Amino acid sequence: MINSSLIDKYRVAAPRYTSYPTVPFWDAQRFDKNKWINNLITTVRNSTEGLSLYVHLPYCESLCTYCGCNTRITKNHGVEIPYINAVLKEWEIYRSHLGIKPIIKEIHLGGGTPTFFSPEHLELLIDGLVNPSDLHEDAVFSIEGHPNNTTDEHLILLYRLGFRRISLGIQDFDKKVQVVINRIQSYRSVERVTRKARQIGYQSINYDLIYGLPLQTLTGLGKTIQSVLRLKPDRIAFYSYAHVPWIKPGQRKYTEEELPSAEMKRSLYELGRAKLIAGGYSEIGMDHFALKTDSLYHAQLNGQLHRNFMGYTEQFSTVLIGLGVSSISDCWTAFAQNVKNVEEYMSVVSKGELPVTKGHILNDTDLVIRKHILNLMCRGYTSWKKPEEMHEKVDEGIKRMKWLAQDGLVMLSDHDVRITPYGKRFLRNICMAFDARLWASQPSTQLFSLAD
Template sequence: MSVSLVQKYNVPGPRYTSYPTVPYWDEASFSPNRWKETFIQSFTESNTTEGISLYIHLPFCESLCTFCGCHKRITKRHEVENPYIAAVLKEWQLYCDLFPAKPIIKEIHLGGGTPTFFSPEHLEQLINGILSKAEKASEFEFSFEGHPNNTTRIHLQTLYDLGFRRVSFGVQDYSEKVQTAIHRHQPFHNVAKVTFWAKEIGYTSISHDLVFGLPFQTLDNVIDTIEKTNSLSPDRLAFYSYAHVPWIKGNGQRGFKDEDVPKDEEKRKLYEVGKALLSHKGYHEIGMDHFALEDDAMYQAFKAGKLHRNFMGYTASKTQLMIGLGVSSISDSWYAFAQNEKELETYYARLSQNELPVYRGHVLTEEDLIIRRHILNLMCQFSTSWQSDDLYFDDLPEVLSQLHEMELDGLLQIKPNSLVVTEKGKAFVRNICMAFDLRLKRKTPQTQLFSMTV
């Protein structure tokens, strides 16, 4: 990749798990009652045709990984498990009381934190409690994130018996020096062990999460990590850019110096070499930072134009309504976003008052809904179109004018009624989306809100 392009386009930018992005939510016009109206509307429109998705945030971790940007609570006290499960099930009951019909669940994803911090018995209690109030869709998809160091065979078997077929293991990097810097010690044999267990039990999609741009990470580290990963043949991979945002995460990302983190051309080379290696091993790029083998459902969804992206990341099965349960979780009714309380004690207090623990959100305008569809198209299919009138917006000519320079740089092609990202441009898809981000352009942040795009 051209060094000049990296220098030119390496600017702070969103990852677009939502549009508008969280810093641009209009919280003043949001209210819990408005949120209830939108999720009931969305439920009525889509429950019988698509079903709904549940994201359940399990925030506890026994130790702090200093690369992590997720909301978590560090503790070794496992007596926190039972009251948290009870709280999540109470929150689910509050939603079920509002639904006009029995929910049909298409997706459940357990994220964290560390979901496998919880015992298999408590996870079984959680999932059975959720399903006791709902029906499963005919083609449901349940997934969870497993820590290689504490995921047991009983965890895997218990969740498999409950219907889980997808598991994602966080690997990051196998270098001991990098692992020490990010406080995430996990030897290769731990990852191999849980991967083989998952295959033996019958999981149909096993994913490994890798990260490039970590402190002290070298090109040799990335090559070694990908070679080791390939020996285990996971069905899909996430190859994320490390988001160095210590101004947001505080001391959690200050376990090393800024100069220890690869930047610009050095960081981009880690990605380019890693991507080439993955391609050589038979992995296809799908969306931003994600790769899958040809027989994986994620790749099939990408080829069919059905790949979707939300606060859970990329998914092969779209639902209009996603309910987030647990502390800090974000829900999406398509018409509005709502985020739960971030502090555990406040989350518990709201539930004790029989209130949905939502503390902020955003109701999308008509313009937001159009821009959201364009950004989703770009992030999921590397193309978008305004052939139909419902995808045209007044600022489109100006957006295309701003994209002209990227076209000259070979990053995209602008056609009469559509835009296609080139192979060269896939690395800059966040920059391309930023041209459509009207809220970002109308109110340039005065301080750095986002990680660098490269």
């Protein structure tokens, strides 16, 4: 039973916690690029687990107005090779700093639209990343694709290169919604890519769906979920639409009157969640669902689920190197983000410099809180039984947890906190209780989308 008063109470701007501290609370003014590089080198050399690579490919042929990603809209495919050369140059710079042959455990191509790039050019990119490196025996390659331009040639070549996972952006099959968000693809095109990928041998297919889009209705979303269930992807990311027009002007293409009300948005989520669970999917952390045959489900079951800037993954790594414009890197003790402008990115890299523009070096307090928030996001609980798990800022978070416990969102004891089944709906709010930097510096302007 949905408690509408709790929904209203916790409908506040909240981070998605792909990192801690979250980007708006990075201490960017004190960030030292050289210290970032030294921290990265230390972590890589002390690790045997291998590193993850995220490559941001920003180009799209048209603007999806809902999108919050860093994109560059163009139909000029002449941009492909210069951009790939810049990414490979950046990877070369990183390898020269590391001074050792890196072990790659994971590669994810995101965007933008990675399948904007031709199969041949993607092969150049992957060969340029892999050939100077060693591959971990459990290495996993994945790519995001648009159903309309992911060709059979893409799927065949990428599979030959080692890709076994593909994520398709769908959002909604409702034609009215597709038109207003400028994201039009047919059920048939999604079915084509899905069936071909399975025929080739891809092990995991993900669909991205969004609730809270303009003109979205319960009837329309219900039909979308039914269509998705017929195709039975291995994973589903069911995201809340983040309305941030002050950051993404494309979202001004429609009015707030066209967005579902807070009550309707919650109903859309509950409808989608119920249908997915009834369809055989298990809830994974926040916003994600997976079949019991998928590795993401087993990772959660075995306590091995991990979360980073790419979202949820079963590939734990203390090092994530982000390549390409706006990409974010993480070496566990420090974060760094690349410049967000394509021309500036390519100019800096051409000079043999890392295109890092800002970052954050985690202090001891950050590291303790990061662990607790990661536990909540991935395991649904965290404990402070050991001295290294306790801190005065953690104690402050525990006190805030008492209010959440009174509302039935968590079960709190003297040494741990566990999220209740109902509390899963409020995961972002629960993590906020431990977010010391947010509580110490309440922003004067809205930084995050609403937690609904």
